[in-house]
Amino acid sequence: MKIYLTALIAIAVLAAGSVKADSAIAISASDQFVFSFTYNHSDLSSARQDAMARCLKQGGSDCSVVMTCSDAGFGSLYIRKAGIGSPVEAYAVVCGHGDAFSAAAEARRRCEFEVAQNLGAISSGLYEDWSFPMIRNAIARSCPALGNCSCNERSQWYDSDPD
Secondary structure: OEEEEEEOOEEEEEEOOOOOOEEEEEEEOOOOOEEEEEEEEOOHHHHHHHHHHHHHHOOOOOOEEEEEEOOOEEEEEEEEEOOOOOOEEEEEEEEEEOOHHHHHHHHHHHHHHHHHHHHOOOOOOOHHHOOHHHHHHHHHHHOOOOOOOOOEEEEEEEEOOOO
16 A cells, blocks of 8 residues: 655655555644644544644644544645734645545635635535635635635645555
């Protein structure tokens, strides 16, 4: 089994043994925004524990597991911060997608839907009712002048179960 992981710009390729590929992501949404993800665990409980431990070790003060996944496929994490040193305003994590592009697109759409809700640009309707262009238009109308109200990708990974 191979696990491909890209975090920001760096790409690492890791070879692992044949074990179940349960994964978890923990974040600390404090001023620093610390996140950690773990993969290649035999069960979700150990994946959660490892993600929490890594988050705390990296300096997270309010770490919590925000996603667990047993599905093979691509995942992505997007966040939106108001600025350096400010807390996270929105984030989205997805996993189990068939390709990196669809994982990234879905995570960004979910994150920006949350941004639009936080700005008051979307006050009614379910997530499924809003297309990505509709969400972006709502944000553009409500984003502070000259502000950047987009979510940014923080990590992307591929996790495959054993054959």
